[in-house]
Structures are given as structure tokens and as C-alpha cells.
Amino acid sequence: MKNYIVIGIKLTLATIVFFAGIYTLFIFGIAQIAPNQGKxxxxxxxxxxxxxxxxxxxxxxxxxxxxxxxxxxxxxxxxxxxxxxxxxxxxxxxxxxxxxxxxxxxxxxxxxxxxxxxxxxxxxxxxxxxxxxxxxxxxxxxxxxxxxxxxxxxxxxxxxxxxxxxxxxxxxxxxxxxxxxxxxxx
Structure with a gap:
């Protein structure tokens, strides 16, 4: 049971880092080359x-x-x-x-x-x-x-x-x- 909780916490942290950080920066970068910088x-x-x-x-x-x-x-x-x-x-x-x-x-x-x-x-x-x-x-x-x-x-x-x-x-x-x-x- 303890093993599953640790895996769940690691997966949650990895997901937060990816979607709140990496993915957001990626979309922001694409917007910068769009017309009017995505505005x-x-x-x-x-x-x-x-x-x-x-x-x-x-x-x-x-x-x-x-x-x-x-x-x-x-x-x-x-x-x-x-x-x-x-x-x-x-x-x-x-x-x-x-x-x-x-x-x-x-x-x-x-x-x-x-x-x-x-x-x-x-x-x-x-x-x-x-x-x-x-x-x-x-x-x-x-x-x-x-x-x-x-x-x-x-x-x-x-x-x-x-x-x-x-x-x-x-x-x-x-x-x-x-x-x-x-x-x-x-």
C-alpha cells in the first residue's frame, strides 16, 4: 500500500511539473511567433x-x-x-x-x-x-x-x-x- 502512495505522489508531482511548467512554457513560446504575440x-x-x-x-x-x-x-x-x-x-x-x-x-x-x-x-x-x-x-x-x-x-x-x-x-x-x-x- 505504501508503495502505491509513493508512486501516486511521484506521478502527481511529475504531472504538475509538466502541465504547469513545461507545457505552459511551450504554448507561451508558440504564442510569441503567432500574429500579435497571441494577444x-x-x-x-x-x-x-x-x-x-x-x-x-x-x-x-x-x-x-x-x-x-x-x-x-x-x-x-x-x-x-x-x-x-x-x-x-x-x-x-x-x-x-x-x-x-x-x-x-x-x-x-x-x-x-x-x-x-x-x-x-x-x-x-x-x-x-x-x-x-x-x-x-x-x-x-x-x-x-x-x-x-x-x-x-x-x-x-x-x-x-x-x-x-x-x-x-x-x-x-x-x-x-x-x-x-x-x-x-x-
Whole structure:
């Protein structure tokens, strides 16, 4: 029994040294070669600074809506809702988002709304939406801003990020970059 306790203590100490020291320094070193030394990608627009890699709240009819956030877009409290897909409270919240989207976008049917526009991501801070999520909002924004739909389609195409190495993940669009581009359209 004493032998197992000694082994357990040694394993605990080795794990603490590895994860609290070596692993942490390794990740810190990688962050130093990342853009902006791992502090996020800062974008300036109209004299304000925004983080491109953290979701922002866009609910104004003249902008592309962002993905909902379970944490109110608070980067200090990243996390999902932890409610399962059969939870009545969660289903009511998603239904409320669907209803709100349909009111804002009357030309769209409920079955045409991409899931990413009515469900929060695991972190609650996803800065991206799907290409389809952007396209279903074109009619509303074109009417609100009095812009041709073709210009919005071109803007979406210009801001579409391809999958990593052409195969890993779906195409996506950073909502902040898309809305900054939208403000620059005349």
C-alpha cells in the first residue's frame, strides 16, 4: 500500500511539473511567433479597435448578424450553455432566435435558416458564420442599405475564407471583416 502512495505522489508531482511548467512554457513560446504575440488579431475601424478572432454582437438590420453567444460575447467568460438539444429551455431559446430572424428577414423560410445563425458555438465567441448564413441575409441588407444584391454577393465572395489546406473545415466568413467591408461600400 505504501508503495502505491509513493508512486501516486511521484506521478502527481511529475504531472504538475509538466502541465504547469513545461507545457505552459511551450504554448507561451508558440504564442510569441503567432500574429500579435497571441494577444488576438486587432482590427481598426472608424477609430475603434476590435478583435477579429472574438465574436462581436451585430444585431442592427443594416449589418450581417453574427452567431449567437451563450456568454453575451464576453471573452472573459468563454463557454457554451451546456444545455442539451432536447432541453426545453434551450429549444425555446433557439425557437425565439428563429422567430426573431424571421421577423427581420421576412423573405426567408424557417427551414432556410442555417443552424449557425440560431445556435451558439461551444465557446460562445465564434467570430465566423457560414457562407449560407451570410447569403440568407442579403435581401434584408440590400433593402436596408439600398444596395444591389450583386454587390453584397461579391462582398461575401471576397470575404469567404477557404478551409485550412483546402480540406479541413468548412468555408467561413468573419462577420467583423464582412461588416467593415459593408460599411466601405457606397
Amino acid at each position: 488576438g488579431i486587432v482590427v481598426e475601424s472608424n477609430g475603434k479597435k476590435f478583435y477579429k478572432n472574438i465574436g462581436q454582437s451585430f444585431t442592427d438590420a443594416k449589418y450581417f448578424n453574427s452567431r449567437p453567444s451563450a456568454v453575451g460575447y464576453n471573452a472573459a467568460g468563454s463557454g457554451g450553455s451546456n444545455k442539451g438539444p432536447s432541453n426545453p429551455e434551450y429549444l425555446a431559446e433557439v425557437q425565439k432566435r428563429i422567430d426573431t430572424f424571421l421577423i427581420q428577414n421576412p423573405d426567408i423560410k424557417a427551414n432556410e435558416i442555417p443552424a449557425d445563425l440560431v445556435t451558439a458555438s461551444g465557446s460562445g465567441l465564434d467570430p465566423n458564420i457560414s457562407v449560407q448564413g451570410a447569403k440568407v441575409q442579403i435581401k434584408r441588407i440590400a433593402k436596408t442599405r439600398n444596395i444591389e444584391e450583386s454587390k453584397l454577393e461579391k462582398l461575401i465572395a471576397e470575404n469567404t475564407e477557404k478551409p485550412l489546406l483546402g480540406v479541413f473545415g468548412p468555408e467561413k466568413i468573419n462577420v467583423l471583416q464582412l461588416n467593415i467591408g459593408l460599411d466601405k461600400l457606397k
